[in-house]
């Protein structure tokens with residue numbers, strides 16, 4: 781296999797996403813479709829949940845490495861529906877309530893990271909599931 785990054789050690793973005801095996805593949809497909817091709821991956825349970833945990837600075841430390849070594853311009857924080865770190869879908873009264881809560885978590889995590897890491901752009905993404913759990917939708921948070 782050919783190594784395509786022989787001449788560069790920089791990338792455009794770092795993504796912070798949940799480690800859940802069900803979601804990383806569609807997320808990466810979505811990012812590539814949106815022309816985000818090279819990125820560091822920080823995978824932690826609950827993504828925004830870990831960022832907002834006052835006892836943890838794991839994500840912050842990882843993003844500092846991305847910033848210092850890979851000169852990233854963009855950070856994308858990605859949460860998803862039915863996340864076990866938040867107690868799963870059953871923890872919420874409805875899909876709408878879950879989405880509203882998750883969008884708020886993402887926004888709060890974006891604001892916290894904004895204060896910690898100097899970067900051009902911070903975005904959020906919520907990976908939603910329909911009621912039957914058959915279809916994935918992406919909602920951007922700016």
Ligand SMILES: [Zn+2]
Pocket residue numbers: 798799800825826860862863864865
């Ligand atoms: Zn999760």
